[in-house]
Amino acid sequence: MPDNPEEHALIAPYKQCLRDSWGVKKQLLDDLYIRFIRLAEWRVAEHGQAGVVSFITNRSYLTGISHPVMRQHLLNRFDHIYIDDLHGNQRAHRAGDGSVFTTDTNGGIRVGVAVGTFVKLSQSPDALAQVHYREYVGTGEAKRAELLENTKAYAPAFTPQRDHRYVLRPIQGEDAYWSWPTINDIFPAGFNGINTSKDEAVTDFSLSLISEKFSF
Incomplete structure (x- = not known):
């Protein structure tokens, strides 16, 4: 449970400075899959010398x-981080994008999924990980066939940037949104504007009636 002190302490590093550094006012980091990834990171990457972690999970952490x-x-x-992005978010209603878990007798799951494989080397370079990304689109059956063939190449390795919130996939049009100026940058001063609860004070059916209200 998120209010369990031990689990809260485990996931706390993922919540640190979210509001101050990233402007995240409401976080969604209490999913079980995030705790599993954090536990694996703690065990393999922080307290181990080398190792590999691989999970099939919700894909929301890739760009969330x-x-x-x-x-x-x-x-x-x-x-090194290897991402096999299987998409399949049924709530997005994208035509032709099926869950990889869909079968003739099972409708699959509603969230999009990804296979994340995280590699820690015994001699780690002092740099951010290289990300190797490939994605699968189409029906669930087509995705499973491609996975079994294992012939799809990864995109050229890249290192995610802070300017793009460290998203774990090659930058696409919607990702560039995060480099745009914020509303506060464009409009440094603001005010409440018209209070619509007082509409009767500033509207009427004729100019003469409005004039009488304001003694024009």
């Missing part, structure tokens, strides 16, 4: 607004 500190942690603790 709540997850920049988590991604930065993983990039700092591991040397």
Whole structure:
């Protein structure tokens, strides 16, 4: 449970400075899969000399607004990160994008999933991890066939950047959104504007009636 002191302490590093550094006011970091990844990171990358972690999980941590500190942690603790992005978010209603778990008798799961494989070398370079990304699109059956063939190449390795919130995939159009100026940058001064609860004070059916209200 998120209010369990031991589990709260475990996941606390992923929540550190979220509001101050990233402007995240409401975080979504209490999912069980995030705790499993954090536990594996703690055991293999922080208290082990080398190792490999591989999980099939919800894919939200790849680009999620709540997850920049988590991604930065993983990039700092591991040397190579391999992402097999299987998409399949049924709530997104993208035509032709099926869950990899869909079968003739089972509708699959509703969240998108990814296979994340995290590698820590015995001689770790003092740098952020290299990310190797490939994605699978289409029906669940087509995705499973491609996975079994294992012939799909990874995109060229890259190192995620802070400017793009350390997203764990090659930058696409929607990711560049994070480098845009914020509303506060564009409009440094603000005010409440018209109070619509007082509409009867500033509106009427004729100019003469409005004039009488304001004694024009």
